[in-house]
Structure formats: C-alpha cells, structure tokens
Amino acid sequence: GQQLNQSPQSMFIQEGEDVSMNCTSSSIFNTWLWYKQDPGEGPVLLIALYKAGELTSNGRLTAQFGITRKDSFLNISASIPSDVGIYFCAGQLRTNAGKSTFGDGTTLTVKP
Amino acid sequence: EAGVAQSPRYKIIEKRQSVAFWCNPISGHATLYWYQQILGQGPKLLIQFQNNGVVDDSQLPKDRFSAERLKGVDSTLKIQPAKLEDSAVYLCASSFWTGESDTQYFGPGTRLTVL
Numbered sequence: 655g656q657q658l659n660q661s662p663q664s665m666f667i668q669e670g671e672d673v674s675m676n677c678t679s680s681s682i683f684n685t686w687l688w689y690k691q692d693p694g695e696g697p698v699l700l701i702a703l704y705k706a707g708e709l710t711s712n713g714r715l716t717a718q719f720g721i722t723r724k725d726s727f728l729n730i731s732a733s734i735p736s737d738v739g740i741y742f743c744a745g746q747l748r749t750n751a752g753k754s755t756f757g758d759g760t761t762l763t764v765k766p
Numbered sequence: 767e768a769g770v771a772q773s774p775r776y777k778i779i780e781k782r783q784s785v786a787f788w789c790n791p792i793s794g795h796a797t798l799y800w801y802q803q804i805l806g807q808g809p810k811l812l813i814q815f816q817n818n819g820v821v822d823d824s825q826l827p828k829d830r831f832s833a834e835r836l837k838g839v840d841s842t843l844k845i846q847p848a849k850l851e852d853s854a855v856y857l858c859a860s861s862f863w864t865g866e867s868d869t870q871y872f873g874p875g876t877r878l879t880v881l
Binding site: 658660694695696697698699702742744746753754755756757758759 | 811857859872873874
C-alpha cells in the first residue's frame, strides 16, 4: 500500500526560529493535508492542498503541494512555544473515497 | 458546533478481555472513521462508514475487531479478545465532502492499555 515518509522525525528549536518539515510518498496523491496533534487530543487540520504546485498559508504556517504530487512541505515561521506538538502529513486520493494515509509525524519542541 | 465525542477516554484491560469504544460524530457528517494510533506512529485507518454502510474495512483485523454504525450516527468499535499489541489510541473522525476533499474532524481518542 501507499506509504508516507516524514522528516525529520523530531526537531528541537529555539523560540523565534523558522521550521521546515517534509513528506514524501512512493505514489501520487490528489490532496495533501497537514495536521497538528497535541498530547491527549486528536489531530487538528492545519492546511489542505488540492493542486500540484499550490502554496497555501495559514498565519505563520505555509505548505506546498509538490509538483510531482509525491511530496509536500510545511514551514512554520517565527516559532512560539505553543507550536510544540506532533505534525502529521496525510495524502488522499479522490478515487479512494476520502481515505487518508498518514505519515508517522514530526515531533516539534520549541525552547523558550 | 460540538465536536466528535468519544468515550471512554482511557481504558485498561487484561489480554483476552473484551472492550468497546463509542463515538458520536459531528451532526450531519455522513462519513465516520475509526483509526488506530500506536505510540510514535501516525493514525492507521481501521474502518470507514458512509452513513451506516461500510466503505473500507480492509485494514480491520476481523478475527477480533468489529464495528457498527447501525443508525448512521453513533458508532461502536469492539475488540474481542484483546491482545497486548492492541495497546494504542483509538481515534474516531467524521467528515463531509467539500467537493474537493474529505475534511476530517477527529475526536480526542480512547487510550487503550492491554496488560
């Protein structure tokens, strides 16, 4: 089946720094999604991308849908302590009734 | 708007026992999902319902796991008998089709520990 590789697995950064993480797949997706999960909670959708090459922002977060449709990137600018959490990418195929395949996450730690 | 509700939040059982989880999706959401999230991994889909019909249960270990959504609203997921490797967070999500994608909203999950 489809697999998503997320990197890095974890990041330790200083407050105010920018963060970049990415997700790659062995096969294409029609939609890329980025979620954040806080401890004891379910994932919350941050950004959804629907077209190859699309660049979308949500506040300090920016995500891009790769041209090949096999990758996606998430950037966080000027990190703050509440950015701490696990960030997941997920891919969807329109032919698959909305089924999402998730990566294993990037754990972000922000030091004040 | 109320979110996806799940109960219980935590459950500890011994192996070979049975357990059931309950999910109440967001009102009006036709699609409901159950995911298993093992520590350190992303959610893995177990089963997907569209109203009260099963769309995808290819990843559900059917020898021990079962799920139902009888009236197309609430859903229950059951494990019988439980194994040690079933220790995980079980997430329920519901969604509606936007025309471009399937926007899923997750509940807080049930953390299961099998001893």
